[in-house]
Amino acid sequence: MRIADVSDTERAVVDAFGAGAPVDVRGRQDRMVRGEVIRFLLLGGIAVETGDLPALRLTGAHITGALELEHADIMAPISLHECRFDERMSVFGSHLRRLSLDRSVMPGLMASMATFDASLELTGCRSVGEISLVGARIGGAMFLNGAELTGPVTALDGTWLRVGTDVLARDGFTGRGALLLDNAEIGGSLRWEGAVLDNPDGAALSGQDLRVGANVDLCDGFSANGAVRLRYAEVTSRLCFERATLSVPVGKTALDCRHVVARELVLLPAGPPAGIVDLSHARIGLLRDTAATWPSALRLDGLTYETMSEHDNRADRLRWLRLDPGGFRPQAYTQLAQVYRSVGRDDDARTALLAGERHRRDVLALPGRLWGRLQDLTVGYGYRPVRAAGWLAALLAVGTVMFGLYPPRAAEPGRGPEFVASIYTLDLILPVIDFGQQSAYHPRGASVWLAYALIAAGVLLVTTIAAAGARQLRRD
Template sequence: MEISELTGSERRVWEAFARGDRVDLADEPEEGRVLRAAVLRALLLGEHRRDGEVPGLHVDHARVTGQLDLAHAVVDCAVSLRTCVFEEPPQLYGAQFRRFSLRGSTLPALYAATLRVDGTLTLAHCRVRGPVRLAGARIAGAVFLTRAELGLPGRESGEPVLQLNQVAVGDDLWALGIVVHGEARLLGANVTGAVKLDDAHLDHPGGDALYAKTLTVGSDLHGMRLRASGRVNLRGVRVPGQINFAYARFANPGGTALRVSSAVVGELWLREAPRIEGEVTLRRSQMELLHIAPESYPDSVLLDGLVYTTLSPHQPAERRLALLERESEGYVPHAYEQLATAYRRVGDDSAARTVQLAKQRRHRATLPVYARAWGHLQDFTVGYGFRPVRAAGWLASLLLVGTVAFALDTPRALKPEESPPFNAFAYALDLLLPIVDLGQEKAYAPDGGAQWLAYGLIITGWVFATTIAAGVTRTISRQ
């Protein structure tokens, strides 16, 4: 293309390119801001260089007509088209750039799958009405999507609005305050640094607001004050630092609102998050710290296989147990064992015993009638071994009743000349404790009502001995 064929604004851009100077067309009249995409393409792919100068395309406030088609192109200079308006979607499929910026620009869409950028990719403050296709892109530096608005409210595009699946980012992914009207997809993405979604608004009611299965992050994933209407799917993510959803709002009524299953995460924070609208799934995940208050959980949760080292904030066992009652799959033994372990790890043995007792009671409801009856008896007498003081109280009470009763109605001696002196306390104790022989039970035989009392003490003693033994055995095996 000859320079004589260029408009005035195009000639300014052409001449500034060789020196890498920036051209701002903000003060030009509307027609003076027009740049043809073919001119920009000719500049980027031509040999318009000057010795001793570093070329670069730096243009502000232009209106680009026609399609900027750089598919498979290798551009060895920085490109910055800031606050520009594109009439057609740029075609950057398979292109390679040193650095690429569309900061503040307005586009109908962006087609840049398998893009390669040696430096940073900047789409901050962009307004894109259609999809942003960056699947398979390789960005050596950071990606900036801060305050970008993608998609149109209430319009279903038929494909994810933000496509970052299998993207590789060598630094951080900045998407602070991003607004996405549709699905944001990061399936299989790999970000060496952090992913920052603080104050983001992801709006896709009834669908996936954020689809980030098997996302790998080198440090943290931040989404403080994030608002998600639709499902946030983080199945299989790997985040060695923290996933921080403090103050975030999740809403997907009738479906799953937050899924962090089969994930390996250093810390998961939902500090002061409002009550989640929709199901929460944390199954089979591994976490060092889980920070979420019971009131933030919805009515339906899936926690089977969840493993955590520390649970925060510290709450009474009764509040945490109410959450386990919401388990969608019913009785899940592992959830109780994990909660008891967490309490025991911080030294709250009383809370751990409360959780273990609640587990036995929940398990009892799943047993046959005869097993439930035996369970009720163990619960009533010794609290399944977790309330040993209760058993001691029962024994002391029965011992007192037996001592008073036999003192008032002394049993007759079977062999008066050989029988030891009668002792009401020792006699009642001999009846109650089946493994103790004080010589009183064999030497004396009560009559009438006292005989029925003796039978009751013997039966009660065996029941207590069996239940206490079962409880102690369960406690010792658990330790």
């Protein structure tokens, strides 16, 4: 194109470009600047004087026609603030120093496979159409603060995106449609405090296989009407949902953190998530949560964590383990017991393992449930050994009193050891020990049935103790 063909407004943009001077056309009657004029400037259409640093710094323009800058190497920084675009701008596969579209209104942006040496700035912009950043590289930060992104299906596609520092979507950021960060790598933090996402029929935010070098802050008023999917994500520091709101249709998964790795997970939302929270096979350092905001369904199979909040309540935590809709998960109980032991809460650890045995019993057939209840009643599945001593003492007391009042007759009068009611009772109760009393004296009358009862009780007691002991040895 020829420079002579430009309007007065476009001439002002052309004249300011070489020295990088700002141009504000908000006060002009004619605010239209053709996309082809901007393309002409950015692709070296005019000579730049030695010593000048060209830059496009335009505010308040109406960009008409297509602005296509595909597969280009653009040296000049681009700032198009408070501009209105008729067509979707494209920098597909291009190399740019910096692109800022703050507070602009546009029908989307095509920046897939583009490289930005510095930052990509979309602060306060309004986009009705997809922002495509598939495979893009941003050396600095990506700014989305206060932006409103709307897409018919996807509002922002950052699949395979690479960002050198932070992705900031705070201060009223709104996303309508899916926000995709699958396989993305963020060198700094994902700061989305207060962001509002709306995609009830699918994923409001998808960060599967996401890698973040610092924190993921989906907190402090963050709201997602639609699933948050972070499966296989790795967060170097904190993954935070404090004071967040998570909602999906009934029966759907609100938060998918399967196989997530994070140094700290903060699950303290504003209220219980409306939907399932899935922590299956996640690996967490510090787990911070509270019973007041637990969901009604929580998948825990394979979840590991090193420690929990200081004020963790044992009774609440055991109820937490029962929230898994998959039923009994033995690893969940052993994991909790391991954490309790690591902080010196040995009694709580034993109680957790006992609760696991009781939960296991619920899924057994009737014979298994009956045998389990017997083990629980007698020795607490091996985690309450004092109960065995109590049962032994009770049986010994009953036998000693009854056989003291109604002593058995001697098998061979004048021969054998002297009768001692307590030792005789022990001889009946303990089948593996022979004190010589049982063979020397035979019960008579109704005491025969007492003897049978003590023998049977002894066999059951010893058997349950042996079963519990074997279980402990296998676990150790």
